Amino acid sequence: MTDGYEQLIRGAGLRVTAGRVAVLRTLDTRPHSDADAIHRIVAGELENTSIQSVHNILGDLAGTGLIRRIVPAGSSARYERRVDDNHHHLVCTECGAVSDVDCVVGAAPCLTPADTGGFAVATAEVTFWGLCPRCQAA
Amino acid sequence: MTDGYEQLIRGAGLRVTAGRVAVLRTLDTRPHSDADAIHRIVAGELENTSIQSVHNILGDLAGTGLIRRIVPAGSSARYERRVDDNHHHLVCTECGAVSDVDCVVGAAPCLTPADTGGFAVATAEVTFWGLCPRCQAA
């Protein structure tokens, strides 16, 4: 069974390795995980996988656009498989939990600032800060 | 001459110190500076100021809302004095330069996601990524 991951990786011009497949699979079940969390999960099935390798793999996958890297202020880098669908993030100011939000006003209003100050704008990123349900209860 | 900084700091419930005034003044002339850049400038007028003190001061000022801390993915924390005016940022993917943009569509359309997923949203942050004029030329 190829899982589809093989073709995905190969399509990105990368070699298919057990580590890369495991990282992609992990991100499907646990989106917004950081390198350390991914490493713990991957290490469960692939004994000798080092945290450095995970960083390496995440860098490669992000470099080819297979995954997206998000870095909420105050926490370490998170990764996710949802790419190119213009969704944004809710981040808990208390515990750092991350949740997806689909783009607010239809297409992408936020994607075109009035005055770009000469910048050639490529992408826009929206982060909402607040308290997650669990932290509100506490 | 009080510069106005004194009242500002005191009003935030903090003691007025040379370091804090110097940091605020620096951020007025060089918005979006990181701790290291601020330290270099402040150290010019206050010999014995350590980088740790600058981090400390920045933490205190940000904690009381006198300055804002922004952390573009891939670079270290930047600080600015503009606060509470709902403006956003343009960040150069090449050199990391940061520039201000006023909120796009009137008030704050981006501030209210359609589905908050149970989060109690407090603020929204928009970051535009692209090439700054200088890097476009290169």
Add this chain to the structure above:
DNA sequence: GATCTACTTTTGAATGACTAAAAACAAGAC
């Protein structure tokens, strides 16, 4: 199916931004 080479992972070490803790110091209330 065996071989070879460039790409990957491993291993081990280093970096850089930031935080922590204790001691020295100073703002500002009295």
Add this chain to the structure above:
DNA sequence: GTCTTGTTTTTAGTCATTCAAAAGTAGATC
């Protein structure tokens, strides 16, 4: 001027991430 408590200094230490060299392996080629 004195005293108290908030700040800064000094010195360490942490953490996520990056770097470099050696070992290993995917997969193209024979």
